[in-house]
Structure formats: structure tokens, C-alpha cells
Amino acid sequence: NAGVTQTPKFQVLKTGQSMTLQCAQDMNHEYMSWYRQDPGMGLRLIHYSVGAGITDQGEVPNGYNVSRSTTEDFPLRLLSAAPSQTSVYFCASSYSGAGAGNEKLFFGSGTQLSVL
Amino acid sequence: GQQLNQSPQSMFIQEGEDVSMNCTSSSIFNTWLWYKQDPGEGPVLLIALYKAGELTSNGRLTAQFGITRKDSFLNISASIPSDVGIYFCAGRGGSGNTGKLIFGQGTTLQVKP
Numbered sequence: 001n002a003g004v005t006q007t008p009k010f011q012v013l014k015t016g017q018s019m020t021l022q023c024a025q026d027m028n029h030e031y032m033s034w035y036r037q038d039p040g041m042g043l044r045l046i047h048y049s050v051g052a053g054i055t056d057q058g059e060v061p062n063g064y065n066v067s068r069s070t071t072e073d074f075p076l077r078l079l080s081a082a083p084s085q086t087s088v089y090f091c092a093s094s095y096s097g098a099g100a101g102n103e104k105l106f107f108g109s110g111t112q113l114s115v116l
Numbered sequence: 117g118q119q120l121n122q123s124p125q126s127m128f129i130q131e132g133e134d135v136s137m138n139c140t141s142s143s144i145f146n147t148w149l150w151y152k153q154d155p156g157e158g159p160v161l162l163i164a165l166y167k168a169g170e171l172t173s174n175g176r177l178t179a180q181f182g183i184t185r186k187d188s189f190l191n192i193s194a195s196i197p198s199d200v201g202i203y204f205c206a207g208r209g210g211s212g213n214t215g216k217l218i219f220g221q222g223t224t225l226q227v228k229p
Contacts, residue, residue, distance in 0.1 A: 004158070035219075042122070042204060043159070043219040058216065090158050103147050103208055103217055107158025 002026050006091050006108035013081040013115045021076040021111050023091030029106070031094040032074035033058070034066065036087040037110075043090065049074055081115045088112050122205050122220030130228050135192040137223045139205030147208040148181050148188040153222075154201045162203075163190070195227050 007022045025032065033048035045058030049068040063085060065077040074093075078085060092105040122139045129135060139148070147166055151159035163174050165181035165188065172179055176193045188205055205220040 040125075040221055042120070042221040043206075045216060048216075092158070103149055103206070104161055104164060105151075105159075105217070107160070109156070109158050 004091055004093055004106050004108035006111050008111060010112045015082060015115060017081050018079055021089055023074045024072050025093040029093035029095050031096060033092050034076045035090045038087050083115045086115045120205060120207055120218055120220040122223055124223060126224040128226045129195055131195060133195050135195055137203060138187060138189045139220045140187045141207055143209055144185040145207035145209045149206045150179050150190045151204045152201050159204055197227050197229050200225060200227050
């Protein structure tokens with residue numbers, strides 16, 4: 001099983017550029033989410049989705065958009081990249097949209113993003 | 117908002133030593149979890165705890181859900197080089213299972229062979 005697949009693995013952007021980080025899971029999970037990891041800050045939730053067609057904001061949503069048109073895919077869009085968005089981004093999924101079980105997250109291997 | 121304080125921030129130990137780390141919250145949680153992140157990879161779930169006072173083991177790892185529901189502890193016995201990585205605690209509050217998962221800052225563990 002592929003699990004949670006993130007692409008690209010590495011990306012360098014210039015300030016103001018836009019891009020989409022891709023995330024796909026093949027486990028038929030209802031819940032998908034995006035986190036960013038910064039030194040000393042742990043993992044912070046950006047956006048999440050409890051099912052196709054449903055998205056909501058996490059702790060640090062500004063500057064990011066998401067959509068969930070299918071169960072499998074949950075892309076993260078940076079509309080106008082800023083140096084403060086330099087980080088490692090993780091996509092995670094779990095089998096339950098809400099209720100017991102959605103805390104057991106399966107993570108992708110991450111995207112290292114640098115904004116110059 | 118809810119915050120988790122994880123300590124220590126980093127540890128450098130000798131192979132064979134035992135390791136202890138903990139996580140404290142400013143508010144009550146109804147679920148505590150411990151994840152491990154290997155270098156260059158995403159975190160992987162180690163242990164999940166759902167009840168105050170619960171003590172759960174996974175091989176050489178043992179985790180406890182604090183009786184006050186505001187803290188959790190992870191112990192690793194007889195450390196080995198592959199224990200190297202970042203360990204994250206995570207907690208969830210709110211009623212039922214609807215609260216968002218909050219992560220601690222992580223504890224970086226290095227093991228000297």
C-alpha cells in the first residue's frame with residue numbers, strides 16, 4: 001500500500017509565486033489534514049477535511065487554501081508565497097471523519113518548502 | 117488557545133540507557149498520543165491513551181495518561197540507536213471526540229552507540 005503520498009518532496013519558490021502541494025491517500029480515509037512543522041513549534045494544523053466537499057480551518061490557515069473534491073485527494077494551495085511560509089509540510093489522514101479514531105493519523109513523508 | 121509543553125527539548129544519551137519525557141497541558145485532555153518522527157519522514161503513531169491513569173506499553177515503550185488529565189509521560193527502556201528521532205506528544209480536548217489534535221514541540225532524541 002502506498003498510504004499517504006505527498007509531492008513534491010522539495011520545492012523552492014520566490015516571494016509572490018503560487019503553487020500547490022499535492023496529497024493523495026489510498027486507504028479510503030474520511031479525514032485529511034495539512035500540518036506545518038517549524039523548529040521549536042511542533043506540528044501546527046493548517047486546514048482539515050472530514051470528508052469530500054467539507055473543509056475547515058485549523059490553527060494557522062492564513063495564506064493557504066484547500067479543497068476536497070474526492071476522498072483521495074487534498075491539495076494545499078499557496079496563493080502568494082511569503083518567506084514566513086518556509087517550512088516542512090505534512091499531509092495526514094485517518095479513517096474516521098469525526099468521532100473516535102480520527103486522532104490516529106497516518107502521515108506522508110513531507111514537503112520541504114523554501115520561499116526566497 | 118490550548119497549548120502543550122513538552123520536555124525536554126532534546127536528549128543525548130548512551131545506548132542502553134532509559135529515557136523519560138513528558139508533556140503538560142494548560143487544560144484537560146480526553147486523549148493523549150505519542151508519535152515518533154524518523155529523520156526525513158513523517159510522524160508515526162506509537163501509543164494512544166484514552167483514560168486518566170491508563171498505562172500502555174508498546175515493546176520497550178511505556179506511556180501514561182496522567183491522573184489530572186493535564187499531562188502524559190513516555191518512557192523508553194534500554195535505548196538502541198534506532199530510537200533516534202523526534203518524539204511528539206499530542207492531545208485532544210473538547211467534548212466527545214470533536215476537539216482538534218494539538219501537538220507538543222517535540223523531544224529530539226540522540227543515542228550514542
